[in-house]
Each structure stands twice: as structure tokens, then as C-alpha cells.
Amino acid sequence: MSAVGLTYEIAAGRVLAPFFGTSLLTWTTVIATVLGGFSLGSALGGFVAERPRAIALRNVRSALVATAVLMAVSPTLLAFVFASGARGTGGMMLSVFIVFLPASVFVTLPTPLLAKLAIEARPGREGSSLGIVLAAGSIGAIFGAILAGFVALPLIGSTATFAACGVVALICLFFVKREGPVEPGIPIAAAAFVGFAGLAGAPACQFESGLSCLHVAERGAEVQLVSDGTPQAAERTSSRAGSSGEIGLVLSYTRWLWARMDRDLGPSPSVLFVGGGGYTLPTRLLASRPGATALAVEIDPLVTEVVRDHLPRAAEMIAQAGYDATGEARGETGRLGLVHADGRVYLNQTDRRFDAAVMDAFSSGSVPAHLVTRETFERLRAIVDGPVYVNLIDRTDGPLARGVSAILRDLYPHVQVVHGPLSNRDRRNILFAASLQPLDPINGTPGGYSPTKISDARAFTDDRGWVGHR
Numbered sequence: 001m002s003a004v005g006l007t008y009e010i011a012a013g014r015v016l017a018p019f020f021g022t023s024l025l026t027w028t029t030v031i032a033t034v035l036g037g038f039s040l041g042s043a044l045g046g047f048v049a050e051r052p053r054a055i056a057l058r059n060v061r062s063a064l065v066a067t068a069v070l071m072a073v074s075p076t077l078l079a080f081v082f083a084s085g086a087r088g089t090g091g092m093m094l095s096v097f098i099v100f101l102p103a104s105v106f107v108t109l110p111t112p113l114l115a116k117l118a119i120e121a122r123p124g125r126e127g128s129s130l131g132i133v134l135a136a137g138s139i140g141a142i143f144g145a146i147l148a149g150f151v152a153l154p155l156i157g158s159t160a161t162f163a164a165c166g167v168v169a170l171i172c173l174f175f176v177k178r179e180g181p182v183e184p185g186i187p188i189a190a191a192a193f194v195g196f197a198g199l200a201g202a203p204a205c206q207f208e209s210g211l212s213c214l215h216v217a218e219r220g221a222e223v224q225l226v227s228d229g230t231p232q233a234a235e236r237t238s239s240r241a242g243s244s245g246e247i248g249l250v251l252s253y254t255r256w257l258w259a260r261m262d263r264d265l266g267p268s269p270s271v272l273f274v275g276g277g278g279y280t281l282p283t284r285l286l287a288s289r290p291g292a293t294a295l296a297v298e299i300d301p302l303v304t305e306v307v308r309d310h311l312p313r314a315a316e317m318i319a320q321a322g323y324d325a326t327g328e329a330r331g332e333t334g335r336l337g338l339v340h341a342d343g344r345v346y347l348n349q350t351d352r353r354f355d356a357a358v359m360d361a362f363s364s365g366s367v368p369a370h371l372v373t374r375e376t377f378e379r380l381r382a383i384v385d386g387p388v389y390v391n392l393i394d395r396t397d398g399p400l401a402r403g404v405s406a407i408l409r410d411l412y413p414h415v416q417v418v419h420g421p422l423s424n425r426d427r428r429n430i431l432f433a434a435s436l437q438p439l440d441p442i443n444g445t446p447g448g449y450s451p452t453k454i455s456d457a458r459a460f461t462d463d464r465g466w467v468g469h470r
Helices: 002-020 024-049 053-083 088-108 111-121 126-175 185-200 252-264 280-288 301-310 312-321 343-349 374-383 399-411
Strands: 213-219 222-227 230-236 270-274 293-297 322-324 336-339 356-359 388-394 414-419 428-435
Touching: 002 024, 002 053, 002 088, 002 126, 002 213, 024 053, 024 088, 024 111, 053 088, 053 111, 053 126, 053 185, 111 126, 126 185, 213 301, 222 301, 230 280, 230 312, 252 280, 252 356, 252 388, 252 428, 270 280, 270 343, 280 293, 280 312, 301 312, 312 322, 312 336, 343 374, 374 388, 374 399, 388 399, 399 414, 399 428
Parallel strands: 270 293, 270 356, 293 336, 322 336, 356 388
Antiparallel strands: 213 222, 222 230, 388 428, 414 428
16 A cells, blocks of 8 residues: 555645646655654554454455545546635645645554554564564655656556546455454445546546646647646648748747847857757747757657647648757757757756857746756856847746845846746746846837846756746
């Protein structure tokens, strides 16, 4: 049952992302809640183990049935709680408590009885018997963690993983000794429910890997790539260009970034993009400057696959100019290098130099903490000769924007900051352009972005960094 419990815990963090994002706060809440459920279940299981054998076994079987049903229904229950109005950090914590605590209690309730039976089976060797039970639990937890992260979630998705946890819990019923008449009705009904939940339940993601929960939405003449509930990229599917020739640049922040890049960069720049997303900015760069080259670092290969299948302009550019740049060996004469790796790992390992860099990597609705530290931008300054552009999502003058602003102003003498319109979550894109040379003004306010001021704050470091939206 330890394997089931850890698989369930990791799947809980994955299925939470489309609703509340992924951050240190969400994972802390999930881990604390599930561990709290494990503790409560063990305590209650101790009282169950002290009851007469037949009653204790019956209670354990009931706990296994409850575990199976609650685990299988978790994604549906989470969607219901979210639809009922749970929002923000408080709503996230309430949702985790309601959805994931009950199953966490029931899954560990059988453990004390198993320990008691192991001790009774070896009189005089209570210590080693208990040690074996505890070791088996730890090994099961390790197996469950590996199974969830490397097999179940990437291959079958979160909804099916929850159902699979339920199936394993029901299989455990066959290993619980029955005393008295057998009543198969409830386990059969539970098995039918779990099977229905796994086969008929709506997947939490249209496309899912261990890193991303993706949806592709077509709205009229636009196709949009959504990751963990946050729009990551969009393209116009028609051949009509905007008045300024901004073909394919639908999201407003990309229009400002392109206007800034178009003003700053020469005819043949080499640009590093940390965060591939929809590959719309690299596509625009290469289409407008035949002498330009780009290298995009995207952590999840699934994102690139979805872009190839659903974003036609980026897919065409990848097909024409893309090459595998992993390991710095070009292998062929392409203009768009593709590296599937963590952005920070690539920065630490590469010895290539670039004329500019765009930091546009997201995990759910926020930037991964290790990509917004002083050490990250010091490494960028060491390998990038020209400007660095940064895209964030935060509240107006929020903590993320303040921390990044402090880093950039420490490292670069010229920093420009603009922000876009507020979203319905009271957040907005905040864009930075940082350079060692003065930044010339750009015409108008592309994308509706206007200059803003960011308050002073402590710069993020690897030791004390960003923890996520509150």
C-alpha cells in the first residue's frame, strides 16, 4: 500500500497543475496534506488492529474499498471543487484537503494490522518483524514514486493513474484473510466504479507528459497552446498578416518583445530562447532575418511534438530550419537549434555565445524558481553579448517582478520594464529588456504595453529564491 500511496501523492501534484499551477506552495500543500492523511490513517489503524480479528479484517477490507473509490474519483472531485469557486492559495489548500486527505487516511489504515500480524507470526522476534514491515513500506514508497514519475504519468496520464491506484487497492483485497461469510457485492460494485472512472472519466489533459498538461484550443482563425491552464502560445491560422506584418504573433506580449528585438538586433543575430513554448518568436525572427540563427531550449519534448502537429507556422519553420542541437553538435546546416533540456542545465553546460537571449520559460503560470536567480542571469551575461529579454507573469509590482528587477539592475546599466493589461486573475505579463548598451525607444506601445516602475527588493538567489504565487 505504500507504493499506492506514493503514486497517489505524485499524481495529486500533477492533476492539481491545470487548476492551480505548479509551485513550491502547491507541492508543499500536497505533501503536507497527504503525509497528514498517512499519519492519521496509521493512528486510526492502530485502534482497528486492537479489535477482534474478524472485525479488524472486515474494517481493513472496507478501508481498501474506500481507498479505491476515493482515489479513482479524485480528478472529478477536484474539478467539482474548482468549479464551485475555489481560487487562489486558500482555494488551493481547501481543494487539496477535501480531495486528497480522505484517500490518504484510508490507504494507510491497514498498516498497523499488518505489523501486528507480522509480529504475532514470529514470537520472540518482534523487533526484526517490525523492522521488515517498515522496510517493506519504505521500499514500496520508493517503487511507487519511480512508477508514478517515470511510467504511469508520462504513459497513461493522471486520470488513468488514479484509477490504476484504485485497481491495485482492490487487488489487495485478495490478500486479506476472510473470516466469516463472504460478501462480494460491495467489492464488485467498487471494482465496476473504479473501472468506469478509469475508462469513461474525462482526461485531465488533452496531451500529457510527466512535465506538461497541454490543450490545443481553436478559436476562429486562431489556434492556442495552453499549458496547465495558462496560454503559452498562439498563431493565426489564416494567411492574413496584421497591419504591421506581425504574422503569427497573437499574444500581446510577443508583439512587444518582437518590436524590442526588431529594434535592438542586427541583420544576422544569434539568439538563445530559454523556453520553446509555441516557437512563435523564433519563427518570427528567422522569417524576418534570413541571416539569423536561433537556439530554443525546451524542457519537454511533448511541447515540440504538439507544436509540430497543431501550430502550422512554427511547424513549418521547424521542418525547414530545425535541427537537433543537443550536445552542441549541429550535425546538419539548420538555423533553428532544438534542445530538449532544462534551461538552467543548458546554461551551465554550454560554451556557445549568443547576441541576445529571451527568457520565456514557464511551469504552469509562473517561472521556475531556478531560472530567476542572480546566478542564472550572471551565467547569461557571461555567454550573451547583447540584450536579455524576460517575460514574467505577476501581480502589479509583485514579488516576482521585484526580485527579477533587482537582479537585472545589479547586472545591467540599462533596464526597461513594461506591463500589459490585467487578467481576470489580477495578474499581468511584465516584460524586461536589459542591456549593457543604451536601449533605443520603440515606436508606439506594441501589444498595449506601457512603461512601469518596479519597487526595490532583495534579489533572488539559488539559496533564497522565488517560491510561487500566493
